[in-house]
Amino acid sequence: MHISADRLSGAFFLLLGLALYFVVIPAQVETPEGGNLAPQTVPNFISFVLIICSACLIVRPTDHETRGARSFVLGGAYAGVLALCIFVMSRFGFEIVAPFMSLAIMLMIGERRPLWLLGGAILMPLLIWFLVTYPLGRALP
Amino acid sequence: MVDLSIILAGFSDAFSVINLLFVLFGVALGQFVGAVPGIGPIMAMAIAIPFTFALDPLVAISFLVGVNKGGLVGGAVPAILMNTPGTPDAAATALDGYPLAQQGKPLKATKMALFSSITGDTFSDIVLITVSAPLAILALKMGPIEIFALMIFTFSVLAGLIGTSLIKGIMAAALGLLVASIGSDPEHFTPRLMFGYWELFDGLALPSVAIGMLAISEILRRMTEAHGTMRAAITLDMSSDPDDRRVTWAEYWGCRYTMLRGATIGTILGALPGIGSTAAAFMSYAFAKASAKDPDSFGKGNLHGIAATESANSAVVGANLIPLLTLGIPGSVGAALIISAFMIHGMQPGPLLFEQQGRLVYGLFGAMIMANFVNLWVGQLGLRFWVKVVSAPESIIFSSALLLCFVGVSMATNGLFGVAVMLIFAVLGYLMTSFGYSIVIFIIAFFLGPRFEKSLAQSLALTKGDLFLIYESPVALALLIMAVVSFFWFLSRGKNAQG
Numbered sequence: 067m068h069i070s071a072d073r074l075s076g077a078f079f080l081l082l083g084l085a086l087y088f089v090v091i092p093a094q095v096e097t098p099e100g101g102n103l104a105p106q107t108v109p110n111f112i113s114f115v116l117i118i119c120s121a122c123l124i125v126r127p128t129d130h131e132t133r134g135a136r137s138f139v140l141g142g143a144y145a146g147v148l149a150l151c152i153f154v155m156s157r158f159g160f161e162i163v164a165p166f167m168s169l170a171i172m173l174m175i176g177e178r179r180p181l182w183l184l185g186g187a188i189l190m191p192l193l194i195w196f197l198v199t200y201p202l203g204r205a206l207p
Numbered sequence: 208m209v210d211l212s213i214i215l216a217g218f219s220d221a222f223s224v225i226n227l228l229f230v231l232f233g234v235a236l237g238q239f240v241g242a243v244p245g246i247g248p249i250m251a252m253a254i255a256i257p258f259t260f261a262l263d264p265l266v267a268i269s270f271l272v273g274v275n276k277g278g279l280v281g282g283a284v285p286a287i288l289m290n291t292p293g294t295p296d297a298a299a300t301a302l303d304g305y306p307l308a309q310q311g312k313p314l315k316a317t318k319m320a321l322f323s324s325i326t327g328d329t330f331s332d333i334v335l336i337t338v339s340a341p342l343a344i345l346a347l348k349m350g351p352i353e354i355f356a357l358m359i360f361t362f363s364v365l366a367g368l369i370g371t372s373l374i375k376g377i378m379a380a381a382l383g384l385l386v387a388s389i390g391s392d393p394e395h396f397t398p399r400l401m402f403g404y405w406e407l408f409d410g411l412a413l414p415s416v417a418i419g420m421l422a423i424s425e426i427l428r429r430m431t432e433a434h435g436t437m438r439a440a441i442t443l444d445m446s447s448d449p450d451d452r453r454v455t456w457a458e459y460w461g462c463r464y465t466m467l468r469g470a471t472i473g474t475i476l477g478a479l480p481g482i483g484s485t486a487a488a489f490m491s492y493a494f495a496k497a498s499a500k501d502p503d504s505f506g507k508g509n510l511h512g513i514a515a516t517e518s519a520n521s522a523v524v525g526a527n528l529i530p531l532l533t534l535g536i537p538g539s540v541g542a543a544l545i546i547s548a549f550m551i552h553g554m555q556p557g558p559l560l561f562e563q564q565g566r567l568v569y570g571l572f573g574a575m576i577m578a579n580f581v582n583l584w585v586g587q588l589g590l591r592f593w594v595k596v597v598s599a600p601e602s603i604i605f606s607s608a609l610l611l612c613f614v615g616v617s618m619a620t621n622g623l624f625g626v627a628v629m630l631i632f633a634v635l636g637y638l639m640t641s642f643g644y645s646i647v648i649f650i651i652a653f654f655l656g657p658r659f660e661k662s663l664a665q666s667l668a669l670t671k672g673d674l675f676l677i678y679e680s681p682v683a684l685a686l687l688i689m690a691v692v693s694f695f696w697f698l699s700r701g702k703n704a705q706g
Binding site: 071072074075079086090091094095096097098101102103105106108109112113115116119120122123128130132133136137138140141144145148149151152155156160164167168169171172174175176177179182185186187190191194198202203204205206207 | 258261371372374375377378381382384385388392394395397398399400401402423427428430431432433600601602603605606607609610611613614617618622623626627630633634637641642643644659660663664665667668672
């Protein structure tokens, strides 16, 4: 069965709006006494807007077509690699991880020419390291 | 009114050697990245912002303006040589630029794009310099109630104009405001939506959100479509007729009315929030074609077609700064990035900027004018080089851009927490664009969020909690009526059902 992309995103935002209003905002916003504007007023108003708009979108979706499943899988894979790199970078630092990250991304894109791979994995991280460490005088992650 | 000595001091700052060098660097970088399909000036600005921390505010902002201006010139190169615009603004340029290049005149086409781009840009800069100070004086008369009403009007216009669906535009704005509300509440300073992450107490860092949404999400999208191959571009034939490799004065002068009209359209649309340079380019092209004696020649390599689009899309850059400098409201993502650079350097854009930082503002104006001349010079020298850049492999471009984003955000947020936040917003941006939600509206709402809440709180204080007393301010009332009218106008146009 074909599900409209708008109905899918509308359902997500409807749930998000409801969760915000009933669960998240009461739990995550402190409510002090006094003042002109309570801290939860704006988030509550936003959750209302999300609920109403997402309901409208579900009832009356546009004919927007989203990307194919392959794009989402690939996008997820790239995001996963980047998340892994951030985690490993927090353990071993930029200097160690950057060449491997660059190489992995280039290989995933489909680059197979050794010179370009070498340039991307060695020269570019080296150039960035030099730029940040010397002219800018800042620390790398 | 700003003192003449401040204006002169600002201009003298702009013409310092260090500023000139950074404008030159920014323009060259902008032309370079503009010529690479997939990067573009917006992404380059987003990546470059954290690297400007160490710079003087004027130098940093002049550099970013240089990147933006250079990017618009560079964006025309792949549009003309490959029929693949480097930036969305240049899409209309390809209509006549590519056919002209196919006729063996790629240099003539790129040079016409360069000259008309700089003509349009200079025109809008002059308008900006002329009108922004008087407008800022008017804007200073606005109180919190008027500012609040102005923001409501801005959101309604943005939601209606950007993207294909009004409902989705409103939702994108709501999400931007929601994300802006993360951190301490501005009135009571109590934690809000932080989920125990005390790193979020000051709110989400601008570089993390902006770079995640604008740069990484776009890189993710491009990587899913990339194939690691070189693109075919039209090559330059340096042995061809010299007249086919240059734009003569007669040809340039013959396009003067087209460029003037394009620059006017670009300036007017650029001053309005949300419309953007792509719309200006296509509108100018349509006007040029409609008023031409030989409309059939459009789309077949007519120089007027290139002049119309490039003068219009470049004129938007300067005009975009009119609402930014006078009201503190960014009219585009480029302006939103400039605003973030202002804020990173401890300045709040808006009408007070002329009073408090007049020297800086006029320094910026001087830098913008200088950037136009530098753009012309770098363009003349660099066009042959940018032609080669268009064929650079995406693999090395994207992997390098990712590394720069990681390092830049890490420097801006002092650690990898900000980088992780950046990745979350990259995924959010990827999903939002996939499902047709505008990240432009999201980013602008995120930037305006704290000010929106502050003006709402101040309005409630002034009206003693009764916002219906807003009718006592005619300006606020007029703005709210305009917001409601524009909402229903966009709704009646069926934008919410057209996809």
